Amino acid sequence: MSLVYTEIMHLSASLLVGGSLSLLSGSYLPLVLSLVAGFFIDGDHLIDYLIFRGSRVTLKGFFSGNYFKESQKAYIFLHSWELAFGIVSLGLVANSSLLFYSVGLSLAVHLLIDQFTNSPGLYAYFLYHRITHKFDLKSSFPLCSP
Numbered sequence: 001m002s003l004v005y006t007e008i009m010h011l012s013a014s015l016l017v018g019g020s021l022s023l024l025s026g027s028y029l030p031l032v033l034s035l036v037a038g039f040f041i042d043g044d045h046l047i048d049y050l051i052f053r054g055s056r057v058t059l060k061g062f063f064s065g066n067y068f069k070e071s072q073k074a075y076i077f078l079h080s081w082e083l084a085f086g087i088v089s090l091g092l093v094a095n096s097s098l099l100f101y102s103v104g105l106s107l108a109v110h111l112l113i114d115q116f117t118n119s120p121g122l123y124a125y126f127l128y129h130r131i132t133h134k135f136d137l138k139s140s141f142p143l144c145s146p
């Protein structure tokens, strides 16, 4: 699936989640938080790129996504079910629960979309899985070949 199509799906889902919660709350803040958590969270790919390329970075290199296959690593620290569950759980006990739900639900929807579009292994988006496999790309994304 193309990167542009996937990003359109992330943007649409974030607008739907955030827009719904904004309508419920009468505030724009859930929409803004949903966009950050559900759309801009792919910015964590930049960490993978910087770890691999160091100071030798280019926009073209970053958007190619080739650094995953070249480095054979997948850090993507924010792509984490633990993080999504943790944030939603905070919403259960916090006074400003709608804000936590905005972030946690948008992240969860993002992960679901990635699960169905990136051909990952079942546990790829669990940070614990990636840590215990030393962020090895094939352990999380077995269909990725160098």
Ligand SMILES: [Zn+2]
Binding pocket: 041, 042, 079, 110, 114
């Ligand atoms: Zn993603």
